Amino acid sequence: MKKIIALVLTVFIISCQSNKEKDEPVEEHNHSDVKTEVGASKSPQTSTMETIGGAHIHIDYSSPRVRNRIIFGGLLAYDEVWQAGAHMATWVETSKDLTISGQVLSKGKYGFFIIPSQGEWTVIFNKNWNQHGKDDYNESEDVVRFKVAPEFSDEIKEELEYKIQKTDNSKGIFSLEWEKVKISFPFVVNETNN
Incomplete structure (x- = not known):
């Protein structure tokens, strides 16, 4: 008898839930929003962090x-400033002073720019971190600028990727990899920071 009552109750509950679902309005999908999301995902906003x-x-x-394009020397002309990403300028923030290529990058937030070339590339930390692309880039606002030799690969790295790798208690390496190119440079966290 208990089994019959339980079965009747189960059928009644399922029937009620089914009717409730029929009474609820059907949510319509706005396909223009989906297109916007797909378009935006071509260059998604991302970040990387490390404590060293x-x-x-x-x-x-x-x-x-990359999307089957020639990036360096094609989409991005050699010997011109690039915001080191898409859309807004890439920015780097550090809570302590860093020494990079013999120069001190004081704690703070900076625009990160690169000048790719067929030889050495120029790496730039600039005071103006909040700008669209390189629209407001001004060389007089550079705080650290140095050259690095790019590394080349036969394999294509489809998406632009930054990494911060810890190599010691107070040392690390910044790297950027995209298309068939990788650049990297070491840095040291200054001990004199508070």
């Missing part, structure tokens, strides 16, 4: 895709 020697280091950037 007590310094919190953060890189924020839009990550474009």
Whole structure:
């Protein structure tokens, strides 16, 4: 008898839920929103962070895709400033002073720019971190500028990717990889920071 009552109750509950679902309005999908999301995902906003020697280091950037294009020397002309990502300029923030290529990058937030070339590339940290692309880039606002030799690969790295790798208690390496190119440079967290 208990089994029959339980079965009747189960059928009644399922029937009520089914009717409730029929009475609820059907949510319509706006396909134009989906297109916007797909378009935006071509260069999604992303970031990478690491803590080294007590310094919190953060890189924020839009990550474009290769999509069967020639990037360096094609889409991005050689010997011209590039915002090192898509859309807004890439920015780097550090909570302590860093020494990079013999120069001090004081704690703070900076625009990160690169000048690719067929030889050495120029890496730039600039005071103006909040700008669209390179629209407001001004060389007089550069605080650290140095050259690096790019590394080349036969394999294509589809999406732009930054990494911060800890190599010691107070040392690390910044790297950027996209298309068939990788650049990297070491840094040291200054011990004299508070």
